[in-house]
Amino acid sequence: MVSYLLQRLLSLLFTLFLATVAIFAMMHSVPGGPFTFTQGVMSPAAMHNIMVRYGLAEPVWRQYLNWIWQLLHGYLGIPFEEPTMTVNHLIASAWPITLIVGGLTIAISYTLGLLLGCIAAIKHNTWVDSLITAVVSTIGVALPNYVIGFLMIEVFAVRLGWLPVGGWGSVEDVIMPVIAFSLYPMALMERYTRASTLEVTYADYVRMGRARGLSERRLLFKYILRTSLIPLITIMGPWIPNILTGSIFIEATFALPGLGAYFTTASLRRDYPLIMALVLIVAALWGLCFILSDIAYVLVDPRVRLEGVSR
Amino acid sequence: MTDNWLETKPGAPAPATGGAPLLEVRDLNVSFQLERSTIYAVQGLSLHVRAGERVGVVGESGSGKSVSALSMVRMVPSPGKITGGEIFFEGRDLLRLPLSAMRDIRGGQIGMIPQNPLSSLNPVITIESHFREVLSLHLGLDKHQAGERAIELLRSVGIPDPRTRLREYPHRLSGGQRQRVIIALAMACQPRMLIADEPTTALDVTIQAQILELFDDLVERSNLGAILITHNLGIVAGHCDRVVVMYAGRVMETATVLDLFDGPSHPYTVGLLRCVPRLTATRSRVFETIPGLPPQVTQRSAGCPFAPRCARVSDRCRTETPPLEEIAPAHSVACWNPVESVAEMAS
Amino acid sequence: MTAVPMPVQATRRASSSFWHAAWYRYRKNRLALVAGVIAVLILLVGLLAPLIAPYNDAAIDLTAVLGGAGWHHLLGTDQIGRDTLTRAMWGARTSMSVALGAPLVGLVIGLPIGIIAGWFGGIFDWFTLRLFELFQMVPTILAAILFITVFGVNVWKLALFIGITLWVGFGRLARAQYLALRERDFVQAARALGVSSWRITVVHILPNAVGPIIVFFVQQVPYVIFTAAGFSFLGLGIQDPLADWGKMINDSVTYLPIDPLLVLVPIGCIGLACLSFSFLGDGLRDALDPTSK
Numbered sequence: 001m002v003s004y005l006l007q008r009l010l011s012l013l014f015t016l017f018l019a020t021v022a023i024f025a026m027m028h029s030v031p032g033g034p035f036t037f038t039q040g041v042m043s044p045a046a047m048h049n050i051m052v053r054y055g056l057a058e059p060v061w062r063q064y065l066n067w068i069w070q071l072l073h074g075y076l077g078i079p080f081e082e083p084t085m086t087v088n089h090l091i092a093s094a095w096p097i098t099l100i101v102g103g104l105t106i107a108i109s110y111t112l113g114l115l116l117g118c119i120a121a122i123k124h125n126t127w128v129d130s131l132i133t134a135v136v137s138t139i140g141v142a143l144p145n146y147v148i149g150f151l152m153i154e155v156f157a158v159r160l161g162w163l164p165v166g167g168w169g170s171v172e173d174v175i176m177p178v179i180a181f182s183l184y185p186m187a188l189m190e191r192y193t194r195a196s197t198l199e200v201t202y203a204d205y206v207r208m209g210r211a212r213g214l215s216e217r218r219l220l221f222k223y224i225l226r227t228s229l230i231p232l233i234t235i236m237g238p239w240i241p242n243i244l245t246g247s248i249f250i251e252a253t254f255a256l257p258g259l260g261a262y263f264t265t266a267s268l269r270r271d272y273p274l275i276m277a278l279v280l281i282v283a284a285l286w287g288l289c290f291i292l293s294d295i296a297y298v299l300v301d302p303r304v305r306l307e308g309v310s311r
Numbered sequence: 312m313t314d315n316w317l318e319t320k321p322g323a324p325a326p327a328t329g330g331a332p333l334l335e336v337r338d339l340n341v342s343f344q345l346e347r348s349t350i351y352a353v354q355g356l357s358l359h360v361r362a363g364e365r366v367g368v369v370g371e372s373g374s375g376k377s378v379s380a381l382s383m384v385r386m387v388p389s390p391g392k393i394t395g396g397e398i399f400f401e402g403r404d405l406l407r408l409p410l411s412a413m414r415d416i417r418g419g420q421i422g423m424i425p426q427n428p429l430s431s432l433n434p435v436i437t438i439e440s441h442f443r444e445v446l447s448l449h450l451g452l453d454k455h456q457a458g459e460r461a462i463e464l465l466r467s468v469g470i471p472d473p474r475t476r477l478r479e480y481p482h483r484l485s486g487g488q489r490q491r492v493i494i495a496l497a498m499a500c501q502p503r504m505l506i507a508d509e510p511t512t513a514l515d516v517t518i519q520a521q522i523l524e525l526f527d528d529l530v531e532r533s534n535l536g537a538i539l540i541t542h543n544l545g546i547v548a549g550h551c552d553r554v555v556v557m558y559a560g561r562v563m564e565t566a567t568v569l570d571l572f573d574g575p576s577h578p579y580t581v582g583l584l585r586c587v588p589r590l591t592a593t594r595s596r597v598f599e600t601i602p603g604l605p606p607q608v609t610q611r612s613a614g615c616p617f618a619p620r621c622a623r624v625s626d627r628c629r630t631e632t633p634p635l636e637e638i639a640p641a642h643s644v645a646c647w648n649p650v651e652s653v654a655e656m657a658s
Numbered sequence: 659m660t661a662v663p664m665p666v667q668a669t670r671r672a673s674s675s676f677w678h679a680a681w682y683r684y685r686k687n688r689l690a691l692v693a694g695v696i697a698v699l700i701l702l703v704g705l706l707a708p709l710i711a712p713y714n715d716a717a718i719d720l721t722a723v724l725g726g727a728g729w730h731h732l733l734g735t736d737q738i739g740r741d742t743l744t745r746a747m748w749g750a751r752t753s754m755s756v757a758l759g760a761p762l763v764g765l766v767i768g769l770p771i772g773i774i775a776g777w778f779g780g781i782f783d784w785f786t787l788r789l790f791e792l793f794q795m796v797p798t799i800l801a802a803i804l805f806i807t808v809f810g811v812n813v814w815k816l817a818l819f820i821g822i823t824l825w826v827g828f829g830r831l832a833r834a835q836y837l838a839l840r841e842r843d844f845v846q847a848a849r850a851l852g853v854s855s856w857r858i859t860v861v862h863i864l865p866n867a868v869g870p871i872i873v874f875f876v877q878q879v880p881y882v883i884f885t886a887a888g889f890s891f892l893g894l895g896i897q898d899p900l901a902d903w904g905k906m907i908n909d910s911v912t913y914l915p916i917d918p919l920l921v922l923v924p925i926g927c928i929g930l931a932c933l934s935f936s937f938l939g940d941g942l943r944d945a946l947d948p949t950s951k
Contacts (some may be wrong), residue, residue: 011788012791014788015788015791015792015795016795018788018792019792019795019796022792022796023796023800023801026801026804027804030804030808031808137936137937137940138933141880141932141933141936142929142932142933142936143925143928143929143932144883144884144887144888144928145884146888146891147887147907147925147928150907150911151925154914203430204425204427204430204431205430205431205432205433205434207386207388207425208423208425208431208432208493209433209444210386210417211384211386211417211418211423211425212417212418212423212444212445212448212496212497213414213415213416213417213418213419213445213448213449214414214418214444214445214448215414218444222433222436222444223433226433226435226436227433227434227435230435238794245797248799248888248892249888249891249892252891252892263797263799263800263803264799264803264892266800267799267800267803267804267807268803268807275800278797278800279796279797279800282795282796282797283795283796286791286794286795287795290791300435301435302434302435302480302482303434303435303480303482
């Protein structure tokens, strides 16, 4: 099993490497560069100087290797748009905000989603189930989270003045973005939890447990939930990187100085170091989540532990 | 020495033998309320089981036999409901008991053996856990005691190397082994009665024989009352003392095994027996059938349910429901034109 | 003597094919039925917009700028005098084109790859799984923005770019379905009879995999609508003079105090479309999978 995880780690690193190569190649193969559109027309000599200065005059593969070299030293380069800072610095100042919002979103949406899904499944065929499913499905899925965010701002900030319109400075700034961001994952989580739990509720071994006189409480925790939550690991994992790297739209709507904005601006301006750094972060997070969910699966499902994963 | 727990517990009430039956069902009615119709799965079922006696319940799919079995422990799946009748177990009407008392009986007094061993064990807990749950619940045993008892139990159902097996998870065991574990679980708390719902249908034939032998053995040694649900007349012949034949939710005939096979009275029973292929049959008679299909009973109408397919049907059969009447000691039939002798039917 | 033939009143149930049964189950689900009707209506509106919209979608009427709802303009006009109702209808056209086009792209790319991975297995499969991971790891927004800045954007390009981000889902699903179905008894039976792999895949496996694939397809629609609107939000989506719900929201946000209808109409359209396709997807899933509750 340990060997399996090691294998997995290696293959993920391999994929990570491929991802960076792919993006690097793509960036450089796309017409235009970071300085093509700035500040009017430059003389070819000036342009050449700038290219050399930023290490863009070398062949692409050499540039890539430079980047790797720098990376291994923990250095992500200098962003073209903010030449006074390093990419490391940029990310260090922006990411925590995104992480806070993202972390809270995950905590809230996952817990609420799981809880509501379980309740809905247990109270299957009653009004509780119908209510939860209707409300949650509708709210979560009807509108994009930034539209909801926008509506929330209109109502709670502009009209009622209860909450700040945006920006980042006080605790209240977190409330609306997190709520808006959480709705969709919560709805999805509720759905999957409900489906999984329902499936298990009617399983043979649950009925047999009942036939042996086990209490409903025991059946619920040790028979139903214990097995229904396992498949959810594969669902929960992949969303985490997305949430933790922030929603561009939410951050824009609420004027949060997080990582999201950089995704757009970096791409638009061909800010190579920044783009690569962002790709690296997202890809590494993904890799981490893949591994963690594999580990979680192994820990939680005895069938997998002994026979190996075949996903 | 390790098996002495199988014998009746000291201090338990004297087993009912010959006298009052262990289980007595009177006029049981179970129906399923669907969106636009009601299915009367069991109508007017009456039967009894004594200690040490194996009663087989035979019928085709849809005859109501499984539902009957589940009713005994009040586990009819929704939208099914027990709508009438009484089920007396050791003198108490199970249908009037509060659910907590019912839970004591389930597993503690009545053990169930289901049809599908492959899916009847919790996949995420060990075999030992399964035993511990049930032994601490009904017998108040602690971890250590439960472990020892579990090993005895596993050994008594023929599982080799029980100590290692205990620590394993269900998916490591074969179908036959899982069924044995389930039987051991059913027996764990020394129940007075076993209900086996087609316990061997999902197993291959060699294992079937072993499981059924085990079943007989347990019944005999612990003087249990047992209900064996099956569609296989061969199993009935070999492993039951009495038989109840069901059709369309009703009892058609009940008799001792000998009487049923020697002298079946109900045309349906005769038909069933004729359907069993025989090695000695001549070419033209290899596969016999009863024409038609069993009905899904959606109306409580009068008349014998078998009338549409019966060769001996009369007008009365279509309009009046024949009651279950004793035609010989311990032999009852619900028919207006019961068969006098089998020779009569074969022509 | 063989069994006596007697008048048999056996219950005859019309043998229903899988699709008949599914259709029946679907019909019984009121919510799914309504959702399905609405979804189809939206599609029709989009399809027929050039014919049924009261005005030409680019028609500007500077005399009626920001007018509220009235007889000439049932839902009002926007800041350069375009009729909101018309824009909403044409918006249906663009949004639905993207909303259906993107999953289609994803399907076309993902399905064959998934099946091929399952079919050949081995190192091929290993590489495909790495490919899946690769595409999932790369932030798709980055890639899409890159493409848009380079290649420009119109309805079909947007569908293409977003579609490329969806292919992994289809690929994984196709692969999982293929692998699962291949082990089923009826497929084993076909192989034992000597049926060629190709024929097995096309005739036996594919038709059985269609159900979950359709459901997945429909479930992608709300996500695509969100994403497309998101791009408009960033200024990278559909451009004028084409109408697009996302763009409509974006443009009218500043005019909210003056004419709330301008913002609410596209929001309502998006909400309606997302909800209806979402419930449609649920209904299809319940109908096509008899075991779901």
